[in-house]
Amino acid sequence: MIRVSSVTLFSTLRLSALLALQNLWRNPRQSLLASLPGIAGLTALLLLSAINAALQENMVNNFQSQLIGSIQVHARDFFAHPRLARDLPDPHRVEAVARAAGVQSMSPRLESFVLAAARNSTGLMLIAIDPRREVRVTDLPQRLSAGQFLDPPKPWQCLLGEGAARKLGIGVGDSVDLISNDRFGAPTGERFEVAGLLSGGFGIDADIVFVPVDAAREMLAMDNRQTNLVMRVSPEVEARVLAALRAELPAEQYEVLAWHEMFPVMYEWIAVQRGFQFVFFVVVMLLVAAAIGNVALVANLNRRHEFGVMLAIGAGNRHLFRILSLESLFLAVVSSVVGTVLGVLVIDVLHRTGIDLSHWLGDTRRYYVDPILRPSLARDAVLGIGVGVFAFSLVAGLLPAWRSARLTPLEALSPHA
Amino acid sequence: MKSWLWLLVGLWPAFASGNDEAAELLKRVRAQHSADVVVSRYEIEIVRTEWQRTVIMAVTEDQRGGRYQGMVIAPRRLADTLYLKRDGRLWMVIPRLRRKVGISPAMLSEPWMGSDLSNQDILQGDAVIDDYQHRVIARDGDLVTIESTPLPGRPALWRRLRQQVRRDAVPVRVDYFDQDDVLQRRIEFSEVGEVGERRLPMVWRIVPMPEKGEYTLLKVSGVEFDPTLPDDAFNALEQATAGTATSP
Known part of the structure; x- marks a missing residue:
């Protein structure tokens, strides 16, 4: 009995599907009109999602590349209360643990504060770097606007931000005296030659002076000590590396901080942007659904006579609803597939050519964004947006189908209805 | 000697007292x-939980002329660093840079050379003399305890000082209380030595409170009162104070 019912149901569905397909095929212009909002909406959302994803990835990447890296290890409480006496307890061990966790790009740093004096004087943050290793964790050399990057054989060189150099009244090749307290709190100072000028965010422009770590160690009586180990890892492995470092390095001695824990502004900004993006996407999907529903409603009104004849010859309201629902389903499938293919193609082209943001926004680097943006899509985003548009399209088509299926033959055939 | 013992002088101001006995003793x-x-030499041992360092310093002071010149002798890296004081202003000269740095008011509360003394202690050791009033609050055999509080309307770093002095005018201990009346620092004096007719504590132990095992031990390794100074004794001070200073 069940088998008979299943066969009957299948036959009915097959018949309804054939009729739905025939109806769509019979009116290609109308079918195209009905699927256009879904196609356009899906393509636009995919493109927007790809641009947003690229923008966020670009910003996070630049944020890390500029200065802070992905992860930093310090002595406990150093980040909140930096003091030279609070140096990294065992840098070799930290590097070994990081290497075991798969980190390949890391560089030592020594951070303090100095009074910089040349023609004028100003307070600056001193960041001492290993010039050879630093380039693996940040792109400081690319921030050079004049002069050269630090040359390891010449210890008494420094890099100044353009703003800091202006404040001090000096340029490339000039000398600047850096005065500070050494590890024991006693005054110390050295004369450095300005090797290059930098521009960029994070205070690079106005508040930081970079010197070779060996020179800073000598000046600050730090021997072989360092205050930070900066690492660069991909976002995919960041959480795993963090967990490995935290598991191996005792919390009473070390602090292991991810970039967003040190500087949460960017992380929070991206979270807010994602929230807005979600709301925006839902609004666009509702608009797409409204457009599809409207087209379907008008199309069904035009087909009232056809529905009246079907009902008059005994097709039944359920059968009519089934046919119209299947039409919506096919249109939603076509919209999703075509919209996805079109979206992926457009994104692919734009990824190759790039979008020149500077054309509209001017210098974007201050926002940690490269001038040329290359949209890219994650599989999850395609799936999420595709399923979303499909569902909204389907539901939008079902309402007019339900309304049409409630008609009586008399209502449908009446010329005054 | 006053150059380092200015702290003592500052702590025992004699002239603003409303209590004759306290005033007499402090005088x-x-x-x-x-x-x-005064020409003196000090060995200053700074002890911290993370490190320990000994600084040797030679000080020449013209108390009548209000000139002070302290030069670091050791450790080698800091050698020839100068601290200069004149007319209520303090400078530091870093020899490697031949640059004079003015100690701004914002830097006065910072530790001097990483010790438990502050730049303010160096600059205003004498200045507090007139800013406090004193009274005897206890007597215990040979020991007199004096409490010093700021004179009304005078700016003062400390809310009160509690000092113990022997009747033979040798200081024993000073407690410093901050504006919330919390004990912040203690100086203990020991190893009293005789320099001519003067009796001076030769070892000072300066301890930030509450005590955590960190302290500064200041040992007087040599002192001369009214020696004949060469004409160029204050050359560094004269040269340095003639030019402009770098300041933060």
């Missing part, structure tokens, strides 16, 4: 450390 303490010219 004698002051006299023990005063002279027209």
